[in-house]
Each structure stands twice: as C-alpha cells, then as structure tokens.
Amino acid sequence: MNFLYINGPVHNGPFTFAERPGKAAGLRAAAALNTLLDAGPAPHLWNTVTLAGDLRHRDAPDRDTVGRQEREEHAIAAKYAPGAAPAGGVLTDTAPVVAALALEMTERLLQDGVLAVAPVPVHLCTRCGHMAGVVAHTCRACEHPSFRPQTRQLLVWDRLPGAPVLARDDFHAHRARTPGHLLSVAQNVPERLILSRTRDHGISLAPLGLDGLVLDPRAGVHIAVLAAAAQSNTGQPVMTITENAAANVAAYGALFRRHNGTRLRYAVHGRIPYDDTAALQRLCEVHRVSQALRELFLTWFLPLCSLHIRTGITAAQLPALLEFCRRAHLARPDTPGSDGLAELRRRVAAGDMRWVMDVRTLSRAIPEYPVIHSPEAIAEVTSMLAPGDRRR
Numbered sequence: 001m002n003f004l005y006i007n008g009p010v011h012n013g014p015f016t017f018a019e020r021p022g023k024a025a026g027l028r029a030a031a032a033l034n035t036l037l038d039a040g041p042a043p044h045l046w047n048t049v050t051l052a053g054d055l056r057h058r059d060a061p062d063r064d065t066v067g068r069q070e071r072e073e074h075a076i077a078a079k080y081a082p083g084a085a086p087a088g089g090v091l092t093d094t095a096p097v098v099a100a101l102a103l104e105m106t107e108r109l110l111q112d113g114v115l116a117v118a119p120v121p122v123h124l125c126t127r128c129g130h131m132a133g134v135v136a137h138t139c140r141a142c143e144h145p146s147f148r149p150q151t152r153q154l155l156v157w158d159r160l161p162g163a164p165v166l167a168r169d170d171f172h173a174h175r176a177r178t179p180g181h182l183l184s185v186a187q188n189v190p191e192r193l194i195l196s197r198t199r200d201h202g203i204s205l206a207p208l209g210l211d212g213l214v215l216d217p218r219a220g221v222h223i224a225v226l227a228a229a230a231q232s233n234t235g236q237p238v239m240t241i242t243e244n245a246a247a248n249v250a251a252y253g254a255l256f257r258r259h260n261g262t263r264l265r266y267a268v269h270g271r272i273p274y275d276d277t278a279a280l281q282r283l284c285e286v287h288r289v290s291q292a293l294r295e296l297f298l299t300w301f302l303p304l305c306s307l308h309i310r311t312g313i314t315a316a317q318l319p320a321l322l323e324f325c326r327r328a329h330l331a332r333p334d335t336p337g338s339d340g341l342a343e344l345r346r347r348v349a350a351g352d353m354r355w356v357m358d359v360r361t362l363s364r365a366i367p368e369y370p371v372i373h374s375p376e377a378i379a380e381v382t383s384m385l386a387p388g389d390r391r392r
C-alpha cells in the first residue's frame with residue numbers, strides 16, 4: 001500500500017498552534033491516520049510563498065539583518081511549543097529539495113510541450129512592479145492605484161478545450177463520497193493558466209529564463225508534498241486539505257500530482273470549531289471530562305472526524321461527538337492488538353472514513369500511546385481550555 005498522509009502546506013502566517021489550533025487540523029488528521037497505518041512520521045509542510053509574507057518582510061524593522069528564508073524559519077519554529085518540534089521535521093515549499101523537483105518537473109513539461117513560455121499582456125504596478133491579472137484595480141502588494149500594461153514572458157499552461165484538471169480518482173475517498181462539486185469548480189478555470197508570479201520569495205524561474213518570476217505557489221504546494229513523499233519513500237502521498245483550499249489550488253496542481261510513479265491524492269477535511277473555546281470548555285466541565293479524554297477528543301478524534309464530516313463540524317455537534325468519543329474510549333479493548341486492525345487499515349487505505357462513526361471500530365483505533373501526550377498537545381489543550389484564554 002505504502003500510503004503516507006501529508007498535510008497540505010499551511011500558510012506561514014503570524015499565529016501559533018496554541019492560539020489557532022484549527023490550523024493544525026490537517027496535520028493532526030494526517031498524524032492520526034499515519035499512526036493507524038504504522039506509517040510516518042510525515043514532515044509538517046509549510047507554505048511560505050505568500051504575498052502577506054512578502055509584505056511582512058518588507059515592513060519588518062530588522063529586514064536588513066534577517067533574511068527572508070530565516071524569517072520564515074523563525075516564524076515556523078515559533079508555531080510550536082518549546083521542545084515540541086514535529087518528529088518528522090518541517091519542510092517549506094521553497095526548500096532546496098522542493099525547488100529542485102519543481103524545476104525538474106517544469107523543464108520536462110516544457111520539453112514535452114505541455115507548458116510554454118509565452119508573451120502575455122499583463123498589468124504591472126508602476127510603483128513596485130507587482131503583476132496583476134488581466135484586470136487591475138489597486139496593487140495587492142503596495143496598494144498603489146496605477147498600473148502600466150506590458151507584455152511579459154510568462155510560464156503558461158494552455159489546456160486543450162475541455163481537458164479535465166481534476167478527476168474523481170484524484171481523491172482518496174470512498175467512491176460515493178467524492179466531492180463532486182469540487183470537480184466542477186476546478187473545471188471552471190480558464191483554459192490558459194499562468195503558472196508564474198511576481199513574488200519576493202519562492203521557487204525562482206530564472207533558470208528557465210524567467211527572471212524575477214517564481215513558480216505559482218498553488219503548483220508549489222503540490223510539489224512540496226511530492227518532495228516529502230520522495231524523502232519518506234512513499235509512492236502514494238495523500239494530501240489533507242480543506243474543500244476551499246482544494247477548490248483554490250487543485251487546477252494549478254493538475255500537472256504536479258504525479259512524478260516517477262508517485263501519485264498524489266487529496267483527502268478533504270472539514271473545519272473544526274476549535275475557535276469556540278468557551279463552548280468547548282463548558283462542554284468538558286459539564287461532562288466532567290478527564291484531561292486524557294479531552295486531549296483524545298480535541299487532538300485525535302475531532303481531526304479524524306473532520307475527514308468524515310467534510311462540510312465542517314458545527315459547534316452544535318460537539319456535545320454528541322464528545323459523548324460518542326467517550327463511549328469509544330470506554331469500549332477500548334483490554335489488550336490492544338491486531339484484532340480488527342487489519343480490517344481498519346484496509347478501510348483507511350481505501351479512503352473510507354465511515355468507521356469513525358462506529359463506536360466499536362473507533363475504540364480499536366484509539367492509539368495505545370497517543371501522540372497527543374506530546375508537550376505540544378498538552379500546552380495547546382491547556383491554553384485552549386484555560387479560563388481567560390488569550391486567543392486573538
């Protein structure tokens with residue numbers, strides 16, 4: 001089987017996991033499934049090619065002494081509680097191994113005539129040179145209102161009319177649960193996709209003669225997953241991603257989901273209402289939930305559940321889900337072992353997540369030594385449930 005769940009790279013914004021545990025949903029879901037499959041640990045993937053990151057760096061008072069790469073790395077390290085760096089390490093979407101793979105794949109696609117470098121009419125900000133699309137309003141990088149039209153060499157993918165950018169089998173999901181509307185969203189992208197952008201930071205396309213341009217990060221996040229898969233020696237990476245993110249990036253990843261026999265598929269997950277901490281705290285108090293069960297519920301069960309309830313878990317569902325999780329916890333087998341594990345693994349490998357709603361199966365899946373007992377998780381749960389919580 002050789003599956004490995006890998007998170008869709010998380011935007012490296014100004015937050016910590018203690019403050020925004022919802023940002024860890026994809027990482028947590030991936031870790032829980034990898035533990036079940038006895039795979040991994042997978043690295044934590046980060047998306048650093050963002051306009052917001054460009055702006056933060058430009059505005060930083062220490063920008064003359066701290067480089068952009070270093071700033072991104074510091075920001076990533078600060079996401080985790082002290083001493084709680086991920087076991088599988090971290091990988092950014094501009095790491096040398098990702099950049100090398102990106103150039104290799106892009107060069108091959110150019111040679112094969114799938115991608116092309118072509119002159120495209122664009123609008124460039126007259127102040128900072130940021131490239132807007134066909135329609136230009138205010139510069140997203142510097143808010144300058146004026147643009148000049150120019151024709152610029154760009155990396156483009158001109159699809160054949162009607163050629164699909166996303167198919168059912170791009171999802172690691174039970175067939176009946178393929179998110180059909182995502183297929184149509186992805187299909188509505190223009191026939192010409194532009195795969196190069198102006199950014200201060202990213203995978204430089206200068207080696208292809210495109211000075212000052214980087215690979216579109218929506219393609220890059222897929223290549224980061226492929227690079228992580230290669231490092232972990234897995235042929236079937238499964239990228240955890242929210243439906244919105246998938247709608248945003250899937251078309252740009254269409255040419256970057258397969259490489260040398262490796263095939264990336266998506267596992268779509270919904271949002272988890274962690275941000276409603278007051279409700280979560282009340283819930284745990286009312287139900288007199290032990291610390292161990294809190295951790296299990298928040299950092300293991302809810303992420304797994306989010307792969308099943310892909311439209312998003314609502315705050316109103318939390319009491320019933322907590323009760324369900326408690327029943328499964330009570331029903332754990334006395335001697336954890338292989339009983340039913342093979343069948344469970346088979347279902348996970350088939351992308352079938354319906355088992356999370358089966359108490360007996362779920363009880364068998366509860367890890368013997370949960371990853372959730374990491375200092376990181378404890379700090380997070382404590383801060384999440386602490387009175388007078390300091391988020392936002």
Ligand SMILES: [Zn+2]
Nearest residue numbers: 125128139142
């Ligand atoms: Zn500008």
